[in-house]
Amino acid sequence: MASRDEVFDVLVQNLMQVNPALSPQDINGERSLVADLGLDSFARVELLVLAEETLGLARHVDPRSFIGARTLDDLVEQLMATELPTPVQR
Numbered sequence: 001m002a003s004r005d006e007v008f009d010v011l012v013q014n015l016m017q018v019n020p021a022l023s024p025q026d027i028n029g030e031r032s033l034v035a036d037l038g039l040d041s042f043a044r045v046e047l048l049v050l051a052e053e054t055l056g057l058a059r060h061v062d063p064r065s066f067i068g069a070r071t072l073d074d075l076v077e078q079l080m081a082t083e084l085p086t087p088v089q090r
Helices: 004-018 041-055 063-068 072-080
Strands: none
Touching (some): 004 072, 041 063, 063 072
């Protein structure tokens, strides 16, 4: 099972793919997904797909959980509530 830190790191990497204007210094768990990180609903779906692929979840996360999340920490908690394998190494 992936640790909370591994899930957070995966989301940070994926966030930078979804929004290339972000740098790791811009991202912390308490930042607003919309106001601070610039994620609209389409970007959240893209982030979910990337996270599922990287974490090897194969569509096990309910997309509604990502829609209701307000911060990156919220997303981490949603993913941690899912049975997580060890992240895929790239």
